[in-house]
Amino acid sequence: MAKRNPKKSNKPTLQEQYQSCPRANFLKRLGAYIYDLFAITALLMLATIFAVLVVIISNKMGIINLDAYKDIADYLANNLIFAGYLAAVIIAFYGYFWSKAGQTIGMKAWRLRVQNSDGSNISFTQSLIRMATSAFGLGNISALFKNTNAFQDLWAECEVVVLTKELSSWKGFKGLAFMEQDKK
Numbered sequence: 001m002a003k004r005n006p007k008k009s010n011k012p013t014l015q016e017q018y019q020s021c022p023r024a025n026f027l028k029r030l031g032a033y034i035y036d037l038f039a040i041t042a043l044l045m046l047a048t049i050f051a052v053l054v055v056i057i058s059n060k061m062g063i064i065n066l067d068a069y070k071d072i073a074d075y076l077a078n079n080l081i082f083a084g085y086l087a088a089v090i091i092a093f094y095g096y097f098w099s100k101a102g103q104t105i106g107m108k109a110w111r112l113r114v115q116n117s118d119g120s121n122i123s124f125t126q127s128l129i130r131m132a133t134s135a136f137g138l139g140n141i142s143a144l145f146k147n148t149n150a151f152q153d154l155w156a157e158c159e160v161v162v163l164t165k166e167l168s169s170w171k172g173f174k175g176l177a178f179m180e181q182d183k184k
Contacts, residue, residue, distance in 0.1 A: 015119045018161070018167065019119045021113070021167070023143075023148070024112050024162050025146075026144045028112055029143055029150070029160065033137050035109050037106075039106065055076065091131060095128060098130065108168070112160055113161055114130070114160050117157075117159060127156070129152070130153070133152040142154075
C-alpha cells in the first residue's frame with residue numbers, strides 16, 4: 001500500500017499573519033487612546049474608593065490623624081503616596097495588557113495590537129519604556145506619517161499594527177509558544 005503524503009497547506013502561520021499586519025495610523029491610535037481613557041477613569045475611581053476606605057480605617061485605628069485636613073479628599077490630594085499609588089495603577093494596567101495580550105480594551109475595540117517585529121508580545125520592560133517615552137500620548141504624533149512608528153514604539157523597539165478581523169476575533173494569543181505550536 002502506498003503511503004499518502006499529507007497535503008501541505010499554503011496558509012501562513014500565525015506568526016506570519018501577525019507580521020503581515022499594517023502599522024496603525026494616528027487616528028486609530030487616538031480612538032484607542034480615548035477608549036482607554038474611559039477604562040482608566042473607571043479603574044482610578046475604584047482605586048480611589050479603596051484608598052478612601054484605607055484612610056477611613058487608618059483614621060479610626062489612630063494610625064493617621066485627619067484633624068489638619070478638611071476631609072479625606074483634602075488628605076489624599078496632599079499625599080504623594082496616593083499620587084504614586086494612582087500612577088502605579090495606570091502602569092500596571094498598561095504593562096499587564098500590553099505584555100500579556102498585546103492589547104488594551106481600547107486597542108481591542110479598534111483592532112490594534114502592540115507587538116515585536118516578529119509578531120510576539122512585548123515584554124513588561126518594553127511596556128515601561130513605551131509609557132516613559134509616550135509623553136501622555138503625544139509620541140503618537142510621529143504616526144501621522146504613513147507607515148511609521150510612534151516615538152515610544154521606536155524607543156521600545158516594537159510596533160502597533162492593525163489586525164484583520166480574523167486575527168482580532170481569535171482568542172488566546174500567548175506569544176511565541178502558540179506560534180511554535182502552529183508550525184507542528
